Amino acid sequence: MSNEQPNNPLHGLTLEMVVTRLMDHYGWDGLAQRIDINCFKSDPSVKSSLKFLRKTQWARDKVEGLYVATFSTQSPWGNGQ
Template sequence: MSTPQPKNPLHGFTLQQILELLLEQNGGFTGLAKQVKLNCFTNDPSINSSLKFLRKTPWARTEIEQLFIRQRLYQKTDQA
């Protein structure tokens, strides 16, 4: 059984959901690449290739999760 995590802003979000919300908020891969300097957002970007890279690279995943938290996108989904 999972324990509720009311203070964890990432709780309930998959990496794919986080990436899709960031892409929407920042104007696609070009805008996201300006926020986070990762080659997976500049060189032939796609959701699948980016997810594959982020799942294999903990520091990059942390960068994306922190951007998600800084932009407070988790709050916008609660209000919808």
């Protein structure tokens, strides 16, 4: 097992897991209010969001930053431990 990023709160999470958890927490409207990108505002889906975020680093950085800010005090797996 690699220890390259021991302090990275996103270590071990896929972008799909990040987007799905944020969407479950905020909903698409809440995500669109927090991050003003069309993939959250116009006919949003996890698939379309992933396609955009994989090509657009600044947007991915914002999504990952929101994830860290939202869940940094919780386990990344959502069980609160």
